[in-house]
């Protein structure tokens with residue numbers, strides 16, 4: 001049997017995953033209340049619907065597996081590249097070599113490879129340390145991610161687009177450059193923190209804030225907030241190349257249909273919402289140190305506005 005049967009019967013597979021995920025989230029909801037694996041567990045206080053949506057446990061374990069690492073990394077981030085390859089194979093069976101499919105496949109696989117090379121960093125993000133294992137994260141990674149994230153590849157199977165050599169090269173180059181910028185920004189923060197600020201950022205001594213915060217139990221800890229390099233351009237600057245890279249792998253579909261742009265549009269909403277959530281989290285965690293960082297570095301919408309204003313003034 002060819003793996004492209006997954007493309008042919010994707011609707012049925014997704015329906016099955018939905019039933020499984022909805023039941024699994026229900027199981028997790030009860031488990032967090034009655035048999036928690038960790039201390040951050042129990043009802044949210046918002047009623048059953050909200051418990052189900054948000055989850056009742058931060059780090060549930062089932063049969064020795066960490067549920068969120070499994071749903072987010074081992075399932076979601078693994079099924080995505082598999083689907084991208086299956087859709088590319090289906091397209092090859094139907095139309096032979098199609099350059100738009102080639103570009104989107106290379107860009108998505110490069111992006112996913114980037115994710116796995118930085119996976120340890122993902123363990124420190126709000127998905128893992130703030131969001132409980134409920135409908136939002138678990139159903140999201142089991143159903144929403146496989147349906148939405150590879151949508152461009154799925155669309156190109158039935159709507160092949162011929163880009164030509166020049167467009168193929170340009171989109172590949174700017175797409176890979178955006179992936180690199182996003183990767184370097186994530187890496188820069190990790191390196192500065194692990195070197196305790198004793199390293200160079202863009203050839204200079206980094207501009208850092210030694211931010212103190214209290215952990216449960218009241219003892220004090222210290223962390224580094226980087227205010228130069230990528231992290232000095234704007235707060236959450238790495239979201240800009242994140243949006244651009246997804247736009248580049250989508251623009252391969254042309255402008256005839258809005259459907260393949262769903263992922264980019266949803267991503268913009270998700271990242272804007274996420275930057276507010278993260279700022280809230282950092283402000284509560286670091287207090288006046290975070291305020292100091294905000295005084296030095298503008299939010300990215302301000303940075304984008306300032307960037308556009310300079311360009312408009314120049315032209």
Ligand SMILES: NC(=O)C1=CN([C@@H]2O[C@H](COP(=O)(O)OP(=O)(O)OC[C@H]3O[C@@H](n4cnc5c(N)ncnc54)[C@H](OP(=O)(O)O)[C@@H]3O)[C@@H](O)[C@H]2O)C=CC1
Nearest residue numbers: 125126182186189223224225226227231238239242274278
């Ligand atoms: N495709 C998709 O669906 C999505 C992709 N992403 C991508 O995933 C990656 C991770 O993003 P995300 O999960 O949002 O988390 P971030 O990488 O933005 O990390 C946020 C955390 O970084 C720390 N931090 C914030 N500012 C600074 C600073 N100036 N210096 C040092 N540390 C700082 C804080 O954590 P601490 O408590 O450690 O200080 C903060 O909570 C990015 O590449 C992003 O583009 C993100 C969301 C969705």
Ligand SMILES: CC(C)CCC[C@@H](C)[C@H]1CC[C@H]2C3=CC=C4C[C@@H](O)CC[C@]4(C)[C@H]3CC[C@]12C
Nearest residue numbers: 072077115122127135136137139140141144145
């Ligand atoms: C239920 C839905 C409305 C929302 C579902 C949300 C989740 C599926 C997604 C929320 C945040 C997403 C991610 C965050 C960071 C990531 C790092 C990046 O390098 C790869 C993608 C991802 C793991 C991404 C995956 C989907 C979310 C968990």
